[in-house]
Amino acid sequence: MNVLSELRRRFRISLEALEADAGEAAELVLPSKDPRFGDYQANCAMPLGKRLGLPPREVALRLVEQLSVEELCEAPEIAGPGFINLRIKDEWLLGQLERMVADVQQLGIDPSEQPKTFVLDYSSPNVAKPMHVGHIRSTVIGDALCKVLRQLGHRVISDNHIGDWGTQFGMIIYGYKHFVDEEALEANAVDELSRLYKLVNRLVEYHATREQKIPGVEQQIVELAGRLEQMDDATELENPKDRKRAEKRLRQSENQLTELRATLDELRNQVAAAENDRELGPLLCEHAEIGAAVLAETAALHAGDKTNQALWDRFLPACLASIDEIYDRLGVTFDHTLGESFYHDQLEKVVEELAQRGLVKESDGAMCVFLEDFEAPFIIRKQDGAFLYATSDLATIRYRMGEWAPDAIIYVVDHRQSLHFQQLFETARLWGYDHVQLEHVSFGTVLGEDGKPYKTRSGTAVGLSGLLDEAVVRALRIVGENDDAREQPLLSTEQRQENAERIGIGAIKYADLAHNRTSDYVFSYDKMLAMNGNTAAYMQYSYARVRSIFEKGEVDVDALRNSGASILLTKPEERALAMALLQFSEALERVATDFRPNHLTAYLFELASIYSGFFENCPVLKAEDDKLRNSRLLLCDLTARTLARGLKLLGIEVVERM
RNA sequence: GCGCCCGUAGCUCAGCUGGAUAGAGCAACGGACUUCUAAUCCGUAGGUCGGAGGUUCGAAUCCUCCCGGGCGUGCCA
The missing domain is CATH 3.40.50.620 (HUPs)
Known part of the structure; x- marks a missing residue:
C-alpha cells in the first residue's frame, strides 16, 4: 500500500469540494521530515489561501472538515501558517504491516493503477x-x-x-586479413579478436595522431598565440567592465594555451612510444593507409561484400x-x-x-x-x-x-x-x-580520484572486467581480515569467496546507483567498500545482522509468518521501524517517477539506520514475553525482506552471514 | 559565439514537483562490547547552500545578472 498516494487521493476529494485545482494541490501532501509534525503533512492551504482570498488557516480548517481519513489518521492538526499535520493511526499501520507479513511475494506493494x-x-x-x-x-x-x-x-x-555494425568491425576484419593467428583464433576467439582489435586500433591511432591530431593542435596553438598577442592591447580599455571581460578572456586563453601545449607533448610522446614499440614499430610504415582501409572494409561489409559478411x-x-x-x-x-x-x-x-x-x-x-x-x-x-x-x-x-x-x-x-x-x-x-x-x-x-574521467595510468579506458576483479579481490581481503579477527570465524573459504563476489560487485553497483545520476561521481574502491555509510556492504551487513537473530534463536520464519502473531508497538523505535517499512512502495514510486535509483538507496539506508535504533533499544530474543518476542521477530523479518528486496531491485545480492 | 549541466561542512555526496531548525558518511573529538554480529552504535564540533538582485506567506530549490568549472555544438557513436 502506498500511503502517500492514498492520502493524496483523499485530499483530492476534499479539495474538489473547495473548487480548487485538486490535482496540483494534492501533490503538496508530503511525508514529514520531522516526527514532531506527524508522518505526513499537507502544505496546500497556504497557496490556496492566496487563490481563494482566505486566510490559510481558514482554508486548512475547511479542508480538514471535508477530509475523510478517520480510519487512517489521528485527528489532523493545523500548525504554523497552515500546515496540516497527519499522524497515521497505529491500528491502521499494524493492519498494513500484517498484510505485508502475509504477502511473501509482493511485500504488500500494490501494482500501479495505470500500468504502462x-x-x-x-x-x-x-x-x-x-x-x-x-x-x-x-x-x-x-x-x-x-x-x-x-x-x-x-x-x-x-x-x-x-x-555491432560499425567501424570496430572494419578493424577486426582488417586485422584478420593481415595479422590473424589462426591457431589462436581457434583456441580462443574472443582473446584473438580482442588482440586484433587493439592492434589495429593502435595502428589507426598512431597515424591519426601523427597526421591529423598533432598538426591540428599545432595549428590551434599558432592561432591562439596570435590571438593572445592582439588581446594584450585590450587590457588598456577604459570601461572597467570591458576591461574585466578582456582580462578574463586573456586568462582563459592563456590556460587554454598551456593545456594545448601539454596535449601536444603527450601526443608526441604517444607517437614516439609507438615507433619504439617492438611489436608495433615495424608495422607502422607498411600500414600507412590503415585508417582509410578500415573504413573501406566497413563500407564493403555494409555494401554486402561476401567475404566481409x-x-x-x-x-x-x-x-x-x-x-x-x-x-x-x-x-x-x-x-x-x-x-x-x-x-x-x-x-x-x-x-x-x-x-x-x-x-x-x-x-x-x-x-x-x-x-x-x-x-x-x-x-x-x-x-x-x-x-x-x-x-x-x-x-x-x-x-x-x-x-x-x-x-x-x-x-x-x-x-x-x-x-x-x-x-x-x-x-x-x-x-x-x-x-x-x-x-x-x-x-x-x-x-578518478583526481577529478578527471577515470582512466588507466596510460590514459586508456579502464576495462570493466578488471574493475570487477579488483573490487572482488579487495572485498575478499576485507571479508577475510574481519572474519579472522573474530574469536570464532563464521565463514568457510567457499563462503568467503561467495561473499566477496556479492560484496565486491554490489559495491560497484551500489556506489553508482546511490549517486544522483545526473552528476559526475568519483570512483573510489575504499569508499564503496566501506562498512559505514551509504554502501552496499553496510546494507548487506545490516541484512546479515537481522538474519543472525533468526539463526541464533532457531526461529522458523515460515511458521512465524503463519502463526497469526501480531505486531505490537510498545516503543518509539518500533513504531518508527514500522512506518519506514510501510514506506517502501513510496520509495519505489519515486524511483519510477524521475528514473532515479538513488531514491531507493536513500530509502534503504534510512531503513537500515532506523533498524539500528530498534536493534539497540528493543531486545528481540530476550524480549519480556513471547508476544513481544514474536512481534519483534516479525518486524525483523519484514526488515530483512525489505532490505533484500530493495537490493534485489538494484541488482544486488545479499549474504546470510558476514 | 550558442546550448545543456554543475558549484551545499575540510573531503565525498544527499536534499523528492518551493515548505517548518539544510542532512549523511569520511576525517576530528568524546563515549558504548560478561547483553540478539563492535564489519556496529550513540554523542560533540563543523555551513554567508559560489556571489548579487528578484518572485513568494516561505527559496539550496523558481527568474535575471555575475564569478568559477564540465560537456556539447554539420557529415563519430
Missing part, C-alpha cells in the same frame, strides 16, 4: 571492443530501473541496442559471448538484443519516408533534417551515402513502436549525447511519433 509499457534502452556497448568503465552506469542504472518498474506492475521490454557472421557470436560473460557476472539480462545491424536494411526506407513528409533537405551533399531551435541540422545520410546512428535510431523508434506500442521509450545514455536525443526526439515527433514519451535518462561521468 516501457521500452528500456540501456548498456548498448560496441561489440568487438572490450567493455570499459564507461558502460557501467548505463548498464547498472538501466537494469535497476527495469526491475523497479516491473515490481510496480509495469510492462518493461529491455532492449540492448548494441553497436562471412567474417562478420563468424566473429559476432564470439563478441557477444564476451559481453555476455560480463552480463552474467553482473546478473544483467535483456529481453532483446537488437543491435545496429538489425536495422541495417531499413535505413534507406527511413530516409525516404522522412523525405516524403518533406522533412529532408539536401545540404552540402548530405541529407539533413533542419529543426527549429537547433543550429546544426540532424544529418541522416552522409555525403558519401553512408547512414549514421541518427538514422538507425530513427529506424529503431519505428520498429519499437510497431512491435510493442510502448507508452514510453527510455534511453539510459550519458549526458554528452543530450543534443543528439533532443534532435532525435524532435524528428521522431515530426515523423508522426508524437504520442509516445521519449525520455533521455542521462547520467554523468565516472571520475
